[in-house]
Each structure stands twice: as structure tokens, then as C-alpha cells.
Amino acid sequence: MPPNTTANGTELKRGRRGFLLRLCWTGLSLFLTACLAALVNFFWPRVSNRPARSVPVGFPDDYQPGQVVYQRGPKVFIARDEKGFLCLSARCTHLGCMVVWNRDHQMFLCPCHGGKYDADGRNVEGPPPRPLDLVALRVDDNGILVVDQDIIIKRGKGPAPRFRPEAT
Numbered sequence: 298m299p300p301n302t303t304a305n306g307t308e309l310k311r312g313r314r315g316f317l318l319r320l321c322w323t324g325l326s327l328f329l330t331a332c333l334a335a336l337v338n339f340f341w342p343r344v345s346n347r348p349a350r351s352v353p354v355g356f357p358d359d360y361q362p363g364q365v366v367y368q369r370g371p372k373v374f375i376a377r378d379e380k381g382f383l384c385l386s387a388r389c390t391h392l393g394c395m396v397v398w399n400r401d402h403q404m405f406l407c408p409c410h411g412g413k414y415d416a417d418g419r420n421v422e423g424p425p426p427r428p429l430d431l432v433a434l435r436v437d438d439n440g441i442l443v444v445d446q447d448i449i450i451k452r453g454k455g456p457a458p459r460f461r462p463e464a465t
Contacts (some may be wrong), residue, residue, distance in 0.1 A: 302443070307348055307408070307447070310332075312357075319418075322437050325358065328369075336401035336415075337346040339442050339464075350371075350445075350447055351443050351444065351446070352368070352370050352371045352443065352444045352445075352446065353437070353441045353442070353443050354368050354371070354375060354442050354443070354444055355441060356441060356442065357382070357436070357440075357442055357462045360375060360377040361377065361384070362378055362379055363377070363378060364376070365398045365400075365416070367387065367398065368444065371375070371388070371432070371444045371446050372377045372387045372388070372395070373385060373386055373432050373442075373444055374387055374398060374405070375388055376416065376441070378459075380459045381416065381459030382419055382434055382442070382459060382460040382461070382462070383417065383431070383459060383460070384431060384432045384433070384434040384444055384456055384460065385405070385430070385431060385457075386429055386430070386431070386432050387431045388429075388430070389407040389409070389410070389412050389425055389429075390396065390412075390414050390420070390425045390426060390427050390428070390429060390430065391407065391410055391423070391424045391425040391426065393408065394407050394408070394409040394410065396408075396412070399445065403415075403416050404416070404421075405429065407423065407425065407459070408424060410424050411423040412423070412424055412425040414427065414428065414429055417456065417457050418431070418457060419454065419457075427451070427452075427453070427454075428452055428457070430449050430450060430451055430452070430462040431448065431449070431450040431452060431457060431458075432444055432446060432449060432450070433449075434440045434446065435444040435460075436450045436462045437442050442462070
């Protein structure tokens with residue numbers, strides 16, 4: 298009798314074929330399960346339960362007209378001029394690098410890619426596509442300036458709206 302009979306050969310083929318068939322069905326079911334999970338995740342509501350991020354940054358009288366102060370906690374620059382306050386994000390609008398204030402040239406500079414912004418945060422040179430973002434600023438009940446980090450204002454090329462504590 299030869300070593301490979303038809304019965305053994307058929308058994309061997311059925312075993313291999315059955316294994317590959319089970320492997321294909323398992324892969325297909327995993328793929329469909331992942332697709333269903335992505336679909337459910339897409340339609341699931343995204344509600345945040347965390348409190349608003351408000352950071353006190355001092356009294357309005359602490360800032361002199363013509364002064365630009367970097368606030369490390371919220372990562373913003375607070376500038377004051379005769380028109381009011383500006384609260385500018387310290388993140389470059391090109392790739393998110395941290396900009397620095399150059400007092401000599403009265404400009405914000407991005408040291409990574411050479412972006413330049415004027416004192417109002419408008420992009421004047423380099424790769425940044427738009428001006429620096431504004432961050433909401435308000436005065437609380439105790440008269441302290443508070444930066445609301447959850448309210449980001451993306452703006453165009455026009456002048457930046459100023460915050461005036463006396464108007465509130």
C-alpha cells in the first residue's frame with residue numbers, strides 16, 4: 298500500500314482548506330467589528346465634563362501701556378496699549394511653535410521657521426498663514442483679569458479687537 302492513500306490525502310486537504318476558511322471568516326469578522334466600532338464612535342456625542350480653564354493673570358493696573366507680558370501658565374502674551382488689552386496666543390499659526398517677543402523690534406518672532414508678527418499679532422513675514430490667535434480675556438467680580446483658555450478667536454487680516462476693562 299502506498300504511503301499517501303486517497304483517504305489520507307483528502308483528510309489533509311480538508312484540514313488545510315478548513316483552516317484557511319476559518320482564518321478568512323475570522324479576519325472578515327474582525328474587520329467588520331472594527332468598522333462597526335468606528336461607526337458607533339463617529340455618532341457617539343462628544344461632551345466634555347471638565348471645567349473651563351480660566352487662569353487669573355493679575356489686575357489691569359499691573360500692566361503698563363506699551364508693555365507686553367508673557368504669562369507662562371496659559372502660554373499667552375498680554376499686551377496693553379492706549380486702545381485696550383490684547384491677549385495673544387503664544388503658539389505660531391504655522392506649525393504651533395512658541396513665539397517670543399522681541400522688545401527691540403516690537404515684534405513676535407517664531408525662532409523655528411522665521412515667522413514674524415507685528416505688535417498686534419498680524420503675520421508680516423515668513424510662512425505663518427494667518428495672525429496669532431486671540432484668547433478671551435475678562436474681568437472677574439474681584440477686578441482681576443482672567444484668561445479663558447477655552448475661547449480661542451481665530452481672526453483675519455484686520456485689526457484685532459481690544460478688551461477694555463472699563464467697558465464691562
